[in-house]
Amino acid sequence: MGTVVRNAEYTKEYNRKLVLRLLRKNPVSRAEIARLTGLTRASVSLIAAELLEEEKIKELRPVGGQRGRMPTPLAICDDAGYALGIYLNRDGCTAGLVNMSDSILAQERVKLEEGSKEQKLEELRKTIEKLVQVSGVLKEKIWGIGVSAPGPLDGEKGEILNPPQFNLWHKTPIGAWLREKTGLPVFLENNATCLARYYYDSREAQDSENFLLLLVDSGIGSGIISKGKVLKGSGYFTSELGHISINYHGRPCPCGNVGCLEAYAAIPNLLRGTNFDSWRQLIDASKSDENAREIMRKEAEYLSAGVISLNHIVNIDTVILAGEVLYGAEQLIPLMEKQINSQALRRESQTVRVLPGKKIEGARILSASNIVFSRGLIV
Numbered sequence: 001m002g003t004v005v006r007n008a009e010y011t012k013e014y015n016r017k018l019v020l021r022l023l024r025k026n027p028v029s030r031a032e033i034a035r036l037t038g039l040t041r042a043s044v045s046l047i048a049a050e051l052l053e054e055e056k057i058k059e060l061r062p063v064g065g066q067r068g069r070m071p072t073p074l075a076i077c078d079d080a081g082y083a084l085g086i087y088l089n090r091d092g093c094t095a096g097l098v099n100m101s102d103s104i105l106a107q108e109r110v111k112l113e114e115g116s117k118e119q120k121l122e123e124l125r126k127t128i129e130k131l132v133q134v135s136g137v138l139k140e141k142i143w144g145i146g147v148s149a150p151g152p153l154d155g156e157k158g159e160i161l162n163p164p165q166f167n168l169w170h171k172t173p174i175g176a177w178l179r180e181k182t183g184l185p186v187f188l189e190n191n192a193t194c195l196a197r198y199y200y201d202s203r204e205a206q207d208s209e210n211f212l213l214l215l216v217d218s219g220i221g222s223g224i225i226s227k228g229k230v231l232k233g234s235g236y237f238t239s240e241l242g243h244i245s246i247n248y249h250g251r252p253c254p255c256g257n258v259g260c261l262e263a264y265a266a267i268p269n270l271l272r273g274t275n276f277d278s279w280r281q282l283i284d285a286s287k288s289d290e291n292a293r294e295i296m297r298k299e300a301e302y303l304s305a306g307v308i309s310l311n312h313i314v315n316i317d318t319v320i321l322a323g324e325v326l327y328g329a330e331q332l333i334p335l336m337e338k339q340i341n342s343q344a345l346r347r348e349s350q351t352v353r354v355l356p357g358k359k360i361e362g363a364r365i366l367s368a369s370n371i372v373f374s375r376g377l378i379v
């Protein structure tokens with residue numbers, strides 16, 4: 001009997017979160033919720049009544065010009081919950097406080113250029129305090145802190161492990177530290193996985209069975225969403241495409257491997273020894289400079305080699321590019337698509353598409369805070 005009650009409670013909680021998850025991105029009518037979730041109309045009405053009573057959702061005015069009674073859209077209440085998002089990367093750190101409808105209420109660039117690790121962590125704590133103060137949000141309404149950082153990391157322990165070129169943060173139990181200082185739950189995930197989940201939750205590439213978010217900037221990050229879920233290896237590892245070798249007699253990589261994709265395709269590594277200081281400068285020059293075009297072609301080759309290897313293990317059908325390479329992506333993408341679709345083993349039966357990641361204002365902070373909401377809305 002106890003099991004039956006527990007199962008019923010679990011199912012109820014699961015269905016409530018399912019509805020909240022759906023409404024977090026867009027207003028949807030009761031009938032549409034039933035259609036999208038497979039719940040009965042009666043169940044949806046009951047759940048909606050409860051969530052309305054708790055002021056977690058609200059009814060909007062019916063829209064549309066057709067005759068007859070229009071369905072009433074339901075929407076999430078902005079103040080149903082809040083999350084803090086911290087995006088930590090090699091080029092700096094930004095943090096923000098976000099409401100349930102993905103509006104950033106306050107944000108700060110965290111000054112981490114100088115000082116010891118302890119001083120930097122203290123700077124993070126002060127920033128969090130300031131964000132809560134400036135936004136005027138009650139701390140008990142904040143669900144937690146999402147930290148997005150370069151991998152590899154241990155998401156379960158909340159520890160940054162040994163990301164190359166990120167030495168100061170090696171072996172930092174940032175989750176436990178922040179939890180102790182703020183009293184809030186902390187969730188740590190790698191930059192690319194965060195962005196992958198955020199794009200997917202924002203209805204990007206929803207028709208894709210397996211999509212890869214390929215983050216190309218000072219490093220190479222990768223996140224794979226397979227059938228709607230983040231693909232994880234055993235233990236705490238998510239995918240680290242940047243550290244598969246594309247040349248086993250090649251350049252040594254700080255990770256310990258040889259010829260890693262990141263050792264060639266991360267922007268600083270690509271441009272080392274050239275006349276170009278940035279990807280943007282390279283793309284601008286490529287309009288008239290054959291040398292710049294050749295370097296860009298090389299980048300397409302490196303990235304495609306990584307995607308092809310991955311495609312032979314996980315059947316990737318869509319690649320979404322993010323990071324610095326979005327500038328001039330219309331030149332890079334056809335080169336990548338051509339190479340991938342002419343060399344991948346499945347080329348006869350499947351075409352891999354490469355898309356530029358949609359530019360979303362505040363995507364760094366939003367993708368980090370999204371970890372909190374997405375964890376809070378699963379059972």
Ligand SMILES: [Zn+2]
Pocket residue numbers: 242243244253254255256257260262
């Ligand atoms: Zn490596």
